[in-house]
Amino acid sequence: MQTSGKITVAELRRLLFELKALHPETRCRFRIMGELWQQQYYHIALLTEKGIALSNDQRKLVVIPDLARVMQFELEDTFQQYQRHFHYSVEEDKAS
Numbered sequence: 001m002q003t004s005g006k007i008t009v010a011e012l013r014r015l016l017f018e019l020k021a022l023h024p025e026t027r028c029r030f031r032i033m034g035e036l037w038q039q040q041y042y043h044i045a046l047l048t049e050k051g052i053a054l055s056n057d058q059r060k061l062v063v064i065p066d067l068a069r070v071m072q073f074e075l076e077d078t079f080q081q082y083q084r085h086f087h088y089s090v091e092e093d094k095a096s
Contacts, residue, residue: 005086008093009068015082016052016067019023020044023079031072032064041076068092 007015019026027041042054042062051065064070070090078084 005091006091008091009070010093012070012073012090013047013049013067015080016044016047019075019079025077025078026078026079029071029074029076030064033069033071037072037074038062069083 007078013088014030019028026044027043029038029041040056042056044052045055045061046053051063051067054062054064056062072087072089074087075082076082082088
């Protein structure tokens with residue numbers, strides 16, 4: 001289980017690609033810099049190298065153009081080492 005509660009933007013991007021490919025029914029929600037938590041969980045509709053498009057059950061579309069703006073995220077179900085309903089903090093990628 002992922003217990004540190006911290007993940008880099010690159011790790012988040014990799015997680016979202018794997019989630020969409022391997023477990024697409026699992027929904028997630030995010031807290032964006034300067035905003036409150038999203039009220040609902042969303043399915044991953046589309047992923048790009050930088051951002052994500054999400055949709056809910058009413059087909060409302062939410063676009064996050066840059067994952068670096070994500071402060072925290074939460075999964076509705078457990079996936080790999082990530083626990084359900086646990087708030088993970090997203091940190092900037094470390095410079096190589």
